[in-house]
Amino acid sequence: MENVHITSxxxxxxxxxxxxxxxxxxxxxxxxxxxxxxxxxxxxxxxEALVKNDRKVNGMNTSIAKHAERLIALRQPMALDLREALSxxxxxxxxxxxxxxxxxxxxxxxxxxxxxxxxxFQALLSAISGLLQTQIDDVLRAYDKSDLALAAHVREQxxxxxxLNRKVFELSVLAxxxxxxxxxxxxxxxxVSRNLERVGDxxxxxxxxxxxxxxxxxxxxxx
Amino acid sequence: xxxxxxxxRNVSIFYGDKQAVFDVDLDIEANKVTALIGxxxxxxxxxxxxxxxxxxxxxxxxxxxxxxIGGQDIYDKSVNVVALRAxxxxxxxxxxxxxxxxxxxxxxxxxxxxxxxxxxELQDRVEWSLKSAGLWDEIADxxxxxxxxxxxxxxxxxxxxxxxxxxPKVILMDEPCSALDPIATAVVEELIDNMRKDFTIVIVTHSxxxxxxxxxxxxxxxxxxxxxxxxxxxxxxxxxxxxxxxxITGRIx
Numbered sequence: 001m002e003n004v005h006i007t008s009x010x011x012x013x014x015x016x017x018x019x020x021x022x023x024x025x026x027x028x029x030x031x032x033x034x035x036x037x038x039x040x041x042x043x044x045x046x047x048e049a050l051v052k053n054d055r056k057v058n059g060m061n062t063s064i065a066k067h068a069e070r071l072i073a074l075r076q077p078m079a080l081d082l083r084e085a086l087s088x089x090x091x092x093x094x095x096x097x098x099x100x101x102x103x104x105x106x107x108x109x110x111x112x113x114x115x116x117x118x119x120x121f122q123a124l125l126s127a128i129s130g131l132l133q134t135q136i137d138d139v140l141r142a143y144d145k146s147d148l149a150l151a152a153h154v155r156e157q158x159x160x161x162x163x164l165n166r167k168v169f170e171l172s173v174l175a176x177x178x179x180x181x182x183x184x185x186x187x188x189x190x191x192v193s194r195n196l197e198r199v200g201d202x203x204x205x206x207x208x209x210x211x212x213x214x215x216x217x218x219x220x221x222x223x
Numbered sequence: 224x225x226x227x228x229x230x231x232r233n234v235s236i237f238y239g240d241k242q243a244v245f246d247v248d249l250d251i252e253a254n255k256v257t258a259l260i261g262x263x264x265x266x267x268x269x270x271x272x273x274x275x276x277x278x279x280x281x282x283x284x285x286x287x288x289x290x291x292i293g294g295q296d297i298y299d300k301s302v303n304v305v306a307l308r309a310x311x312x313x314x315x316x317x318x319x320x321x322x323x324x325x326x327x328x329x330x331x332x333x334x335x336x337x338x339x340x341x342x343x344e345l346q347d348r349v350e351w352s353l354k355s356a357g358l359w360d361e362i363a364d365x366x367x368x369x370x371x372x373x374x375x376x377x378x379x380x381x382x383x384x385x386x387x388x389x390x391p392k393v394i395l396m397d398e399p400c401s402a403l404d405p406i407a408t409a410v411v412e413e414l415i416d417n418m419r420k421d422f423t424i425v426i427v428t429h430s431x432x433x434x435x436x437x438x439x440x441x442x443x444x445x446x447x448x449x450x451x452x453x454x455x456x457x458x459x460x461x462x463x464x465x466x467x468x469x470x471i472t473g474r475i476x
């Protein structure tokens with residue numbers, strides 16, 4: 001193995017905290033997917049379960065921050081190690097926000113009737129959520145493997161999410177103008193689309209953290 | 224970068240046939256703390272000792288290259304080594320007060336270099352040195368007690384007071400806190416930070432955190448070579464060289 005620590009327990013600690021972040025990310029991804037299912041097929045019990053799971057996500061965020069704090073205090077990491085030890089705090093916070101958006105989308109489904117979302121909007125929302133699922137998987141893998149190329153690809157893909165979100169907005173404006181669609185449903189669709197667009201932004205932030213861990217460069221300033 | 228106060232060019236140091244330092248170029252700025260770090264046997268202490276020609280005392284030791292302080296080549300034949308060591312003081316790993324009183328420990332250098340012209344002036348300089356070393360308040364009424372009756376941390380500050388009494392330009396420190404407890408270490412670190420306004424300090428330390436806390440510039444040595452030299456904040460957050468990264472993060476390189 002290349003570049004392992006002389007104190008092997010340090011590698012173990014870093015590996016454990018990374019695994020916790022990936023596990024949290026996997027749960028958040030499934031929350032998002034569940035939230036999107038709820039939009040198509042609202043189900044009060046499943047929404048309630050999703051809200052309950054979101055508390056679990058929040059708890060994981062707190063626990064990761066505590067682990068990172070302990071790691072920093074006990075190991076006094078430097079350079080790359082310091083970024084590896086600090087990043088779980090930031091990444092878990094981003095994941096926690098993604099979880100909030102998934103919850104928000106799911107709760108919104110309770111305000112709409114089953115099948116209320118017009119098919120062309122449902123197709124757009126499904127396209128965005130499909131993209132986001134791939135992006136979450138990719139960004140978690142990029143983080144786990146310190147894969148800079150994959151992290152760059154994830155950042156690049158966010159444009160597609162933005163484009164689709166814009167399309168939802170434009171279509172909604174048109175549909176509202178001709179008055180054939182229910183305005184409340186359209187407003188809900190726009191707000192869900194906005195939730196998804198924000199999810200995309202949080203994924204981009206995580207991809208930037210991956211870059212920062214490896215290179216030390218902060219992309220927020222340049223991108 | 225400001226013009227360097229201490230400038231090493233192509234410095235190679237040998238112990239007999241064995242080369243300990245390889246072709247080092249290093250510029251050290253005035254009124255800054257420069258930390259030399261690296262694993263044991265990397266040449267950092269040998270390089271430090273070359274700065275006041277301490278290695279001259281080792282018959283097998285040979286120096287090549289040039290080392291200038293304030294523009295003066297300290298290996299030039301015209302240089303008086305005793306006078307040089309008054310200009311370039313040294314604090315060692317283990318506190319080593321002379322077997323004399325606290326007062327005499329500090330007064331000794333002033334006397335042998337004849338730096339004071341009266342008893343009052345001598346007393347004033349001793350007091351100034353002890354105050355500068357942050358020791359005066361603790362020992363002002365014990366000046367005639369033996370230096371080695373002090374605690375380890377106080378003894379090290381006494382050695383620092385003894386070093387600064389002759390007002391050197393440069394102070395070399397070879398792991399000055401490695402024999403001290405964390406509280407005494409913090410006191411000496413605070414002292415080093417205060418001293419840099421008056422002196423140029425070069426310190427060898429095995430504590431990465433100490434180097435990060437007290438120095439402005441850091442040089443990383445490995446196998447006798449200067450691998451990386453730069454601002455401490457860069458070296459410890461985003462080093463340029465993989466070897467530096469491996470060392471400061473405790474990785475097998």
